[in-house]
Amino acid sequence: MASSTTKPIFTPPSTTLTSSSSSSSQPPTRSSLLSFLRNTASTPISLKLSHSHPSFRSLSIRNATKTIESAETSPVSKVGGKDTINSQETKPTILVSEKLGEAGLELLRNFGDVDCSYDLSQEDLCKKIASCDALIVRSGTKVTRQVFEAAKGKLKVVGRAGVGIDNVDLQAATEFGCLVVNAPTANTVAAAEHGIALLASMARNVAQADASMKAGQWQRNKYVGVSLVGKTLAVMGFGKVGSEVARRAKGLGMEVVTHDPYAPADRARAIGVEVVSFDQAISTADFISLHMPLTPATKKVFNDDSFAKVKKGVRIINVARGGVIDEEALVRALDSGKVAQAALDVFTEEPPPKDSKLVQHERVTVTPHLGASTKEAQEGVAIEIAEAVVGALKGELAATAVNAPMVPAEVLSELAPYVVLAERLGRLAVQLVAGGSGMKSAKVVYKSARDPDDLDTRLLRAMITKGIIEPISDSFINLVNADFTAKKKGLRISEERVVVDASPELPVFSIQVQLSNVDSKFGSAVSGGGDISIEGKVKNGIPHLTQVGSFSVDVSLEGNLILCRQVDQPGMIGQVGNILGEQNVNVSFMSVGRTARRRNAIMAIGVDEEPNLESLKKIGEVPAIEEFVFLKL
Numbered sequence: 001m002a003s004s005t006t007k008p009i010f011t012p013p014s015t016t017l018t019s020s021s022s023s024s025s026q027p028p029t030r031s032s033l034l035s036f037l038r039n040t041a042s043t044p045i046s047l048k049l050s051h052s053h054p055s056f057r058s059l060s061i062r063n064a065t066k067t068i069e070s071a072e073t074s075p076v077s078k079v080g081g082k083d084t085i086n087s088q089e090t091k092p093t094i095l096v097s098e099k100l101g102e103a104g105l106e107l108l109r110n111f112g113d114v115d116c117s118y119d120l121s122q123e124d125l126c127k128k129i130a131s132c133d134a135l136i137v138r139s140g141t142k143v144t145r146q147v148f149e150a151a152k153g154k155l156k157v158v159g160r161a162g163v164g165i166d167n168v169d170l171q172a173a174t175e176f177g178c179l180v181v182n183a184p185t186a187n188t189v190a191a192a193e194h195g196i197a198l199l200a201s202m203a204r205n206v207a208q209a210d211a212s213m214k215a216g217q218w219q220r221n222k223y224v225g226v227s228l229v230g231k232t233l234a235v236m237g238f239g240k241v242g243s244e245v246a247r248r249a250k251g252l253g254m255e256v257v258t259h260d261p262y263a264p265a266d267r268a269r270a271i272g273v274e275v276v277s278f279d280q281a282i283s284t285a286d287f288i289s290l291h292m293p294l295t296p297a298t299k300k301v302f303n304d305d306s307f308a309k310v311k312k313g314v315r316i317i318n319v320a321r322g323g324v325i326d327e328e329a330l331v332r333a334l335d336s337g338k339v340a341q342a343a344l345d346v347f348t349e350e351p352p353p354k355d356s357k358l359v360q361h362e363r364v365t366v367t368p369h370l371g372a373s374t375k376e377a378q379e380g381v382a383i384e385i386a387e388a389v390v391g392a393l394k395g396e397l398a399a400t401a402v403n404a405p406m407v408p409a410e411v412l413s414e415l416a417p418y419v420v421l422a423e424r425l426g427r428l429a430v431q432l433v434a435g436g437s438g439m440k441s442a443k444v445v446y447k448s449a450r451d452p453d454d455l456d457t458r459l460l461r462a463m464i465t466k467g468i469i470e471p472i473s474d475s476f477i478n479l480v481n482a483d484f485t486a487k488k489k490g491l492r493i494s495e496e497r498v499v500v501d502a503s504p505e506l507p508v509f510s511i512q513v514q515l516s517n518v519d520s521k522f523g524s525a526v527s528g529g530g531d532i533s534i535e536g537k538v539k540n541g542i543p544h545l546t547q548v549g550s551f552s553v554d555v556s557l558e559g560n561l562i563l564c565r566q567v568d569q570p571g572m573i574g575q576v577g578n579i580l581g582e583q584n585v586n587v588s589f590m591s592v593g594r595t596a597r598r599r600n601a602i603m604a605i606g607v608d609e610e611p612n613l614e615s616l617k618k619i620g621e622v623p624a625i626e627e628f629v630f631l632k633l
């Protein structure tokens, strides 16, 4: 374990770090942060994935007032309540590959160059994507790994104007650091209404009778239907759409049961719906309506085995995804009479082949993926996705992120200063590692007065990971791919929550980052346990470094930092201050922590500018200074 007592030669950090700091002395407040996240102008703080627009690199708290003042140099400014880009800056290019509501397009046009190119082949999409910052799709565009590869790192966000993201290769998006956002709420009612429309029209043969009449027939006896009242409906997947379908079916006098391994039973019970097992649901139902996402676990869950368990004469509605049904098995079940009817809005392959037996089956009612296709839903979805994409391009954390920590706005406002602290601690800790020693494990200890279940640390963990990984990675790192890259580098990050006697008003009392089994270029950062260990707290909204190894310090984590270990004696602050002053380097903070009087002490010096090599060398030559390190934040 490193604890060299000799003066190390100054080694600047090997990587140039993007500075995401602000000199704001104004702590972020809950309401100011929230209102900025809602895109209202003239609020003081925003929590940003500040991609130093548009390079989307780091998350930072930034003073929005300052941004507005410096609008001439900042690409994003607020004009008349709209987000616009200054004309001298290159606007981001947003490719919209499927029809999107006008209100959403309008929002996008206020922010970037919008290219609406529908029905692109994969090849054309791959060609176009290389010049796009954002891509907005619905269910018809396959955003494959090839698309991310073709984007060559330019694509920052994929917006899915709807719920299901099974057409986006999330793993590839994550690896390429591309954020994926969706619009999960605006089409819920439309999908639920379409489910009910299919249920009722299937039960009364509306589509078949309509076709027959248009063919000149009058077949009243042929199209006798079945009633819904008193029948049992199994809602498979009790999420947003499923629960709305259940509510409406109850209104039609149906008995409703549901199967959803993740839905809380009390939410179902509250609307008179019983949660049952998969087998129980499908074996007792007269109607089965599917509302689960298509995942590896749900792919073809309706297959020969499950059709063998259903009640004879069951009727099936699918407005979820075609892939949850084995379509060939369904045809067999229809032919055998096990399944009396099916009403399908979605198909494994869309559009399905023209000769699809399922589509042609006389007891099957089909619609071409119309669940979300109401005027109202499409306008809502377009606005929801446009706001999410513009927000992401501006660097804001997305509330509907699919492949990054998704944090509710209230939690985000509370965690905002800790998010900054987390990233800076990670960034500092890794710079304390001596070159060449491979880091394998990092531990994060959150001290808090709150119950561990009351503290959502996903965002903090992601930011610490980003802070650690970014300086040692030559590829682009952001919140999306930090964890993936850490794993790829073999770095294991563990977390521990410690309940301390502090104010429960604060979500976190302190955050400690420990790096094990590595040598340190600053031996004093190594704690008694042999790990590099640093700890920080948020004070008045500003992140502070409060512990380095076994030494207590107190220095605000802004600008850059010099840590010196010295013999505790008078005049040290003056000597170092003078050396920096000669080079016009402004000292923002100084703090001395010592183990015992006139023994070892650590001096932590915050500097606004980066001292040149000459001044750092001079600091190293001060006789009482035993070791020192310069760290960029």
Ligand SMILES: NC(=O)C1=CN([C@@H]2O[C@H](COP(=O)(O)OP(=O)(O)OC[C@H]3O[C@@H](n4cnc5c(N)ncnc54)[C@H](O)[C@@H]3O)[C@@H](O)[C@H]2O)C=CC1
Pocket (backbone or CB within 6 Å): 163, 164, 165, 184, 187, 188, 191, 236, 237, 238, 239, 240, 241, 242, 259, 260, 261, 262, 263, 291, 292, 293, 294, 297, 298, 319, 320, 321, 345, 346, 369, 370, 371, 372, 373
């Ligand atoms: N046809 C259309 O145009 C539309 C289709 N959809 C599709 O409907 C589905 C549901 O959408 P939302 O309700 O908004 O999503 P959601 O995420 O709110 O609900 C999905 C529910 O399925 C549950 N689930 C996951 N695995 C399951 C399993 N193995 N068995 C049973 N339940 C499971 C989840 O716990 C969750 O409660 C999605 O696949 C979505 O793509 C949504 C809107 C329109």
Ligand SMILES: O=C(O)C(=O)COP(=O)(O)O
Pocket (backbone or CB within 6 Å): 138, 139, 140, 161, 162, 163, 164, 165, 187, 369, 370, 371, 372, 373
């Ligand atoms: O939101 C969903 O999951 C849907 O299936 C809607 O798809 P669409 O946007 O209409 O292609």
